[in-house]
Amino acid sequence: MDNPMTTKTPPFRRVAATCLAAGLMFGLASPAALAADTPPADSHWRLANIATLKSIDPTITDLVVDPEGNLSGLAGCNTYRRPLGPDGYQETALTRKTCSENKMKQEAAFVEVLRHTADWQRDGKRLLLKGPDGRNLAVMLKPITRRYHFDCGGETIAFDVLRRGQIRLSHGDQTVLMHKTASASGSRYEDEGGKVIFWGKGQQGTFEVDGDKRDCRQVPDPNAQVVE
DSSP: OOSOOOSSOOOOOOOOOOBOOSOBTTBOOOTTOEEESSOOSSEEEEEEEETTOSOOOTTSOEEEEOTTOOEEEEOSSSEEEEOEETTEEOOOEEOOOOOOHHHHHHHHHHHHHHHHOOEEEEETTEEEEEOTTSOEEEEEEOOOOEEEEEEETTEEEEEEEEETTEEEEEETTEEEEEEEEOOSSSEEEEOTTSOEEEEEETTEEEEEETTEEEEEEEEOOTTOOOOO
């Protein structure tokens, strides 16, 4: 980039419905692409490229946006969280593991991108992270995720496997991020507050919300098209 990124976090702004000009660093934006001060809520993205690095590993950096707009994911080596406050995004909180030089370098570059992103532009399956000057800082893509459906006492729940040890589970009109916890058998996940718990083994499982526990069985995707 010609100019260094500023160190001031851009202010929180209302969603802009202005189309951006073509000829961006990582390809042309479609005319329908719009910029916004937050990324699309309840979405998941993986890093495709970043302006300050010649090459990246797309498997070690991702972005999860919850329904409230808070950010989390794997930065490269460590997991991170960036809460959305009334005046914009707060500072990025990181765990403190140490990994290989390449992972740490990619992580540092991505954290800097998050700090200086002023606009998030959705362009089809791409998410463009733009600086205050309108330049692309990074590009992210929609990943291919595995989704599972279970019938739990008459209620259908679904979850996406975001990465090893983390799922995004939807039940009713709620979506929660859940992390894998210790279990004698099968796979057990719970949310940050421990109020939502899912345990599964094979095609069977249990689902618990605020102490209300239900037996579950895996079912086909209710939205899948049947080919006769």
